[in-house]
Amino acid sequence: MASHKKLLFLMALLIMVFIVIQFIPTKQTIDISEGNGKKIVITTTIFPVYDIAKQIAGDKASVKMILPPGVEVHSYDPSPKEVISFKKSKIFFYTSPYMETWVSKITPEISKNTVIINGSEGVEFINGDTHGHEGAGHIGLDPHIWLDPANMKIMADNFTEELIKIDQANSDYYSIRLEEYKKKLDELDREIQLSMNKFKVKTIIYGGHYAFGYFSKKYGLNHISPYKNFSPNSEPTPNDIKEMIEITKSSKAKYIFYEEMLSPKIAEIIANECKVSLLMLNGAHNVSKDDLKSGITYIDIMKKNLENLKKGLDLVE
Numbered sequence: 001m002a003s004h005k006k007l008l009f010l011m012a013l014l015i016m017v018f019i020v021i022q023f024i025p026t027k028q029t030i031d032i033s034e035g036n037g038k039k040i041v042i043t044t045t046i047f048p049v050y051d052i053a054k055q056i057a058g059d060k061a062s063v064k065m066i067l068p069p070g071v072e073v074h075s076y077d078p079s080p081k082e083v084i085s086f087k088k089s090k091i092f093f094y095t096s097p098y099m100e101t102w103v104s105k106i107t108p109e110i111s112k113n114t115v116i117i118n119g120s121e122g123v124e125f126i127n128g129d130t131h132g133h134e135g136a137g138h139i140g141l142d143p144h145i146w147l148d149p150a151n152m153k154i155m156a157d158n159f160t161e162e163l164i165k166i167d168q169a170n171s172d173y174y175s176i177r178l179e180e181y182k183k184k185l186d187e188l189d190r191e192i193q194l195s196m197n198k199f200k201v202k203t204i205i206y207g208g209h210y211a212f213g214y215f216s217k218k219y220g221l222n223h224i225s226p227y228k229n230f231s232p233n234s235e236p237t238p239n240d241i242k243e244m245i246e247i248t249k250s251s252k253a254k255y256i257f258y259e260e261m262l263s264p265k266i267a268e269i270i271a272n273e274c275k276v277s278l279l280m281l282n283g284a285h286n287v288s289k290d291d292l293k294s295g296i297t298y299i300d301i302m303k304k305n306l307e308n309l310k311k312g313l314d315l316v317e
Ligand SMILES: [Zn+2]
Pocket: 074, 144, 209, 210, 211, 230, 231, 232, 283, 285
């Protein structure tokens, strides 16, 4: 009799354990994927496209940036392990084939499950080889398209068009956010334009790599940099630096600009030699860990740039 009771007790225990197991969330139930109120996983490459995806997709998506915070973007190349992780996202969003030159290499592998969005579709590129244009003397096409707010609008349009195809149920939500974002970009553009008319100095003397070609073209400025390339990978020669020192001295500039993320050693050499001060002009390629955490936006960065330009280009009030 005792053993019969023991058996019943054991069976009851087993049933209880079975019931409890049913209610423990498995890894699958907390996994995020598209549809049914779950979030769409979006992989972005560098900061400008990360910002666009966050602003447009809002709380409907989980947006990741593959570049770790603080890392220089021009020399980035994804590892095979990273490429595998890209395949888990519904959307892969990058700026252009001239910035993320490695995308064509990974396209066959990820395009089966993932929609690849080239943000630059419809953007007019500046050719560095074209004489008489901004960027002349540099090799190939300038990849820094995002530094003209009008190009950010094109990139946001391209992204939203594909996002709506994937998640039509939320098309109104995305369309409204796109319009709001473009309105903010227009306001930024107007604010920069207003200041530009009041600048005494019309040349950005940049100790970093040539990144502000689109910005300068848009706002009628000159942009000079000792780097002969559109990336900071090939450092300037002593002759390039000497030339910059001469230009800076003859310009009577009080400030020169340095770039984000990288050590400003070239800008410091020029500043020391010409006895001028340094100001940051942020190319918004990537952001620091703290800035990423605080939710800094492209517009925040550009507004800070405008404050430094007002100082460095001698704004007349
Ligand atoms: Zn760059």
